[in-house]
Amino acid sequence: MAVAVSADLPRILRTQGAPLEIGPFIVRLSSRLPAIAESIGLHYTEQLLPADTPFSDFHVRLDRAPGVRGVWRPQARFYLDGSSPFKPLPLSQAFPLFEWGLNWCIAQHGHHYLMIHAAVAARDDQALIMPGAPGAGKSTLVAALALSGWRLLSDEFALLSLENGLLTPLPRPVSLKNQAIPLIRERFPEAVVGRSAHETTKGTVAHMKPPSASLARAQAPARPAWLVFPRFAPGGDDTLREMPKAHALLTLADAAFNYSVLGGQGFEAAAELVDRCACAQLDYADLDRSLSALNALPDAP
Amino acid sequence: MMPRALDHLLTALTQPAAVESLQLSDWDPLLRVARAASLEARLHALLEEQGLLARVPARPRRHLAAAGKVAAQQHQRMRWEVEQVHEALGAREAPVVILKGAAYLMADLPCAPGRLFADLDIMVPRRALESTERALFARGWLAQGHDEYDQTYYRRWMHELPPLTHIRRKSVLDVHHTILPPTARLAPDPDKLFAAARPLKGWCNLLVLAPADMVLHSATHLFHDGELENGLRDLADLDALLRHFAERDSGFWEQLTARAFEMDLARPLYYALRYGREFLATPIPDTVYARLSPARPATPLLVVMDALFRRGLKPHHWICDGPLSGTARWCLYVRSHYLRMPLRLLLPHLVRKAIKERRAGKREQPDP
Numbered sequence: 295m296a297v298a299v300s301a302d303l304p305r306i307l308r309t310q311g312a313p314l315e316i317g318p319f320i321v322r323l324s325s326r327l328p329a330i331a332e333s334i335g336l337h338y339t340e341q342l343l344p345a346d347t348p349f350s351d352f353h354v355r356l357d358r359a360p361g362v363r364g365v366w367r368p369q370a371r372f373y374l375d376g377s378s379p380f381k382p383l384p385l386s387q388a389f390p391l392f393e394w395g396l397n398w399c400i401a402q403h404g405h406h407y408l409m410i411h412a413a414v415a416a417r418d419d420q421a422l423i424m425p426g427a428p429g430a431g432k433s434t435l436v437a438a439l440a441l442s443g444w445r446l447l448s449d450e451f452a453l454l455s456l457e458n459g460l461l462t463p464l465p466r467p468v469s470l471k472n473q474a475i476p477l478i479r480e481r482f483p484e485a486v487v488g489r490s491a492h493e494t495t496k497g498t499v500a501h502m503k504p505p506s507a508s509l510a511r512a513q514a515p516a517r518p519a520w521l522v523f524p525r526f527a528p529g530g531d532d533t534l535r536e537m538p539k540a541h542a543l544l545t546l547a548d549a550a551f552n553y554s555v556l557g558g559q560g561f562e563a564a565a566e567l568v569d570r571c572a573c574a575q576l577d578y579a580d581l582d583r584s585l586s587a588l589n590a591l592p593d594a595p
Numbered sequence: 596m597m598p599r600a601l602d603h604l605l606t607a608l609t610q611p612a613a614v615e616s617l618q619l620s621d622w623d624p625l626l627r628v629a630r631a632a633s634l635e636a637r638l639h640a641l642l643e644e645q646g647l648l649a650r651v652p653a654r655p656r657r658h659l660a661a662a663g664k665v666a667a668q669q670h671q672r673m674r675w676e677v678e679q680v681h682e683a684l685g686a687r688e689a690p691v692v693i694l695k696g697a698a699y700l701m702a703d704l705p706c707a708p709g710r711l712f713a714d715l716d717i718m719v720p721r722r723a724l725e726s727t728e729r730a731l732f733a734r735g736w737l738a739q740g741h742d743e744y745d746q747t748y749y750r751r752w753m754h755e756l757p758p759l760t761h762i763r764r765k766s767v768l769d770v771h772h773t774i775l776p777p778t779a780r781l782a783p784d785p786d787k788l789f790a791a792a793r794p795l796k797g798w799c800n801l802l803v804l805a806p807a808d809m810v811l812h813s814a815t816h817l818f819h820d821g822e823l824e825n826g827l828r829d830l831a832d833l834d835a836l837l838r839h840f841a842e843r844d845s846g847f848w849e850q851l852t853a854r855a856f857e858m859d860l861a862r863p864l865y866y867a868l869r870y871g872r873e874f875l876a877t878p879i880p881d882t883v884y885a886r887l888s889p890a891r892p893a894t895p896l897l898v899v900m901d902a903l904f905r906r907g908l909k910p911h912h913w914i915c916d917g918p919l920s921g922t923a924r925w926c927l928y929v930r931s932h933y934l935r936m937p938l939r940l941l942l943p944h945l946v947r948k949a950i951k952e953r954r955a956g957k958r959e960q961p962d963p
Contacts, residue, residue, distance in 0.1 A: 349622055349623045349654050349655065375630075375912070403658065403661050554668065556664060
């Protein structure tokens with residue numbers, strides 16, 4: 295079934311667009327770019343919905359940027375429902391552009407959640423939330439966790455329900471940067487990692503496909519249990535240090551995309567989350583040592 | 596010819612209960628068109644008021660609720676901005692009239708719920724313009740990012756100061772001294788607007804325009820002066836205002852038409868009523884049309900204007916676009932500039948602007 299879809303994928307992308315079920319969102323993606331068809335075929339086949347899916351949350355198109363410049367410097371442009379919110383990027387970065395553009399769509403419209411810039415993984419439906427600035431190591435850590443028995447919920451977004459305080463999975467390819475790419479490839483040879491895009495604003499970027507077990511449970515929410523703020527610290531000792539809850543709340547608010555849109559509701563949700571979670575800081579230096587520290591997190595009561 | 600999605604949107608705006616019959620596949624284009632027209636949050640507010648949100652399928656309902664939250668945040672910020680303006684200007688003698696979206700919000704008018712807005716617009720008497728700018732400057736509002744030419748252009752030819760940006764909050768405040776540029780073809784008398792303005796309950800020295808003037812200003816802004824990016828949204832404002840004022844005051848229509856002629860704004864009002872009725876079934880008594888007939892454009896002109904506005908007022912989304920939509924928008928853009936100032940002023944200005952934009956490389960436009 296999935297194979298039949300793959301063979302047909304470039305045509306579907308070129309014509310009516312391919313609806314992808316990405317966690318709580320349905321993204322209808324159209325593109326004439328072979329690189330996009332290849333990456334979607336690699337990363338998203340399990341998430342393809344029938345072409346006649348009646349409602350899509352986002353209508354996205356990725357195509358060559360028009361203009362004569364395309365002759366000597368081809369570029370890709372991201373369109374959300376006909377309008378193009380960003381500058382074009384080199385054609386070789388079309389797939390990262392799709393992923394970044396999708397982040398933007400979600401951050402602009404997903405206000406039924408408190409959206410936190412964080413990587414999320416779960417063990418027995420107990421979720422570990424790792425908010426962090428770019429470069430803190432959250433993508434590397436969450437990729438490694440997902441490849442060592444944890445369930446991947448998200449690489450970029452913790453989607454915290456405002457109704458029940460649970461986390462909604464948003465399993466998407468994990469964006470590995472620079473040294474993290476060979477690190478994950480060597481440590482986990484079974485990892486499915488796509489083509490590297492070089493010289494992006496974040497350096498070299500390659501995406502790792504979420505493990506099938508995580509995709510299979512894409513609709514199963516998880517209960518927040520641990521809030522760990524990683525920080526890349528070469529020479530750090532990879533131990534978890536307890537973090538005062540007030541400090542955790544302020545740092546969390548800073549990492550939330552829509553804290554100000556939600557106002558009081560956002561504060562309540564963030565406060566409840568911090569209240570419920572064990573909060574810690576992680577000076578991440580060595581992947582194996584940090585992994586064992588995270589694996590050793592005691593179950594929530 | 597209205598595309599189905601726009602038809603659904605217009606029906607939902609005027610008879611929200613009709614959304615019950617919509618399929619999930621209808622909601623997809625409907626929300627996209629509503630979003631392009633800045634009407635998604637408005638739709639949310641209407642459905643919420645009538646207790647109809649539960650009838651909307653879960654996926655589109657989530658988008659409506661999200662849009663509602665964005666609007667709620669904007670409203671909270673706007674109230675805060677008005678408070679700040681009040682702090683800066685409330686204790687003076689000169690009146691401060693709150694205009695447009697902020698006025699609807701502060702006066703609690705029925706077009707306010709779910710209304711999105713960008714800037715705060717206020718109007719002060721021309722004689723108080725300088726002191727107003729100084730008082731606002733002292734509180735952190737300043738005209739940033741405009742070169743000398745822009746500054747001179749605004750101060751010499753426009754009906755407002757260059758937009759003021761608050762240095763900390765980055766919010767934008769437009770300070771007008773009348774509702775049209777002094778060079779415009781129509782010349783409403785601002786003193787009459789100030790004289791009729793109504794105090795805003797609970798605020799010292801803050802006012803909003805009288806009902807008839809509020810409608811006339813909105814109509815003028817839409818059909819004489821403004822760009823049509825949010826044309827349908829502005830038409831929906833007018834529709835809500837007209838229904839509200841006419842219901843509360845049986846003499847409203849008469850006052851409105853009399854005031855329109857008195858203020859030299861009968862033509863924009865004529866268009867507002869014509870297209871309000873066409874798009875949103877605004878209930879307008881036939882006698883009002885009869886009274887306005889001297890303001891009706893001659894038939895050949897009206898045919899042209901119909902062709903332009905019927906296209907230009909539709910949401911700027913490709914679902915609603917026909918082969919001539921782009922041309923119509925361009926013509927309306929040129930028209931709005933033409934109406935704003937005589938050609939001897941306009942041409943040099945546009946040439947200058949075009950050169951500047953080209954130099955700044957701002958030309959890069961996304962295509963449809």
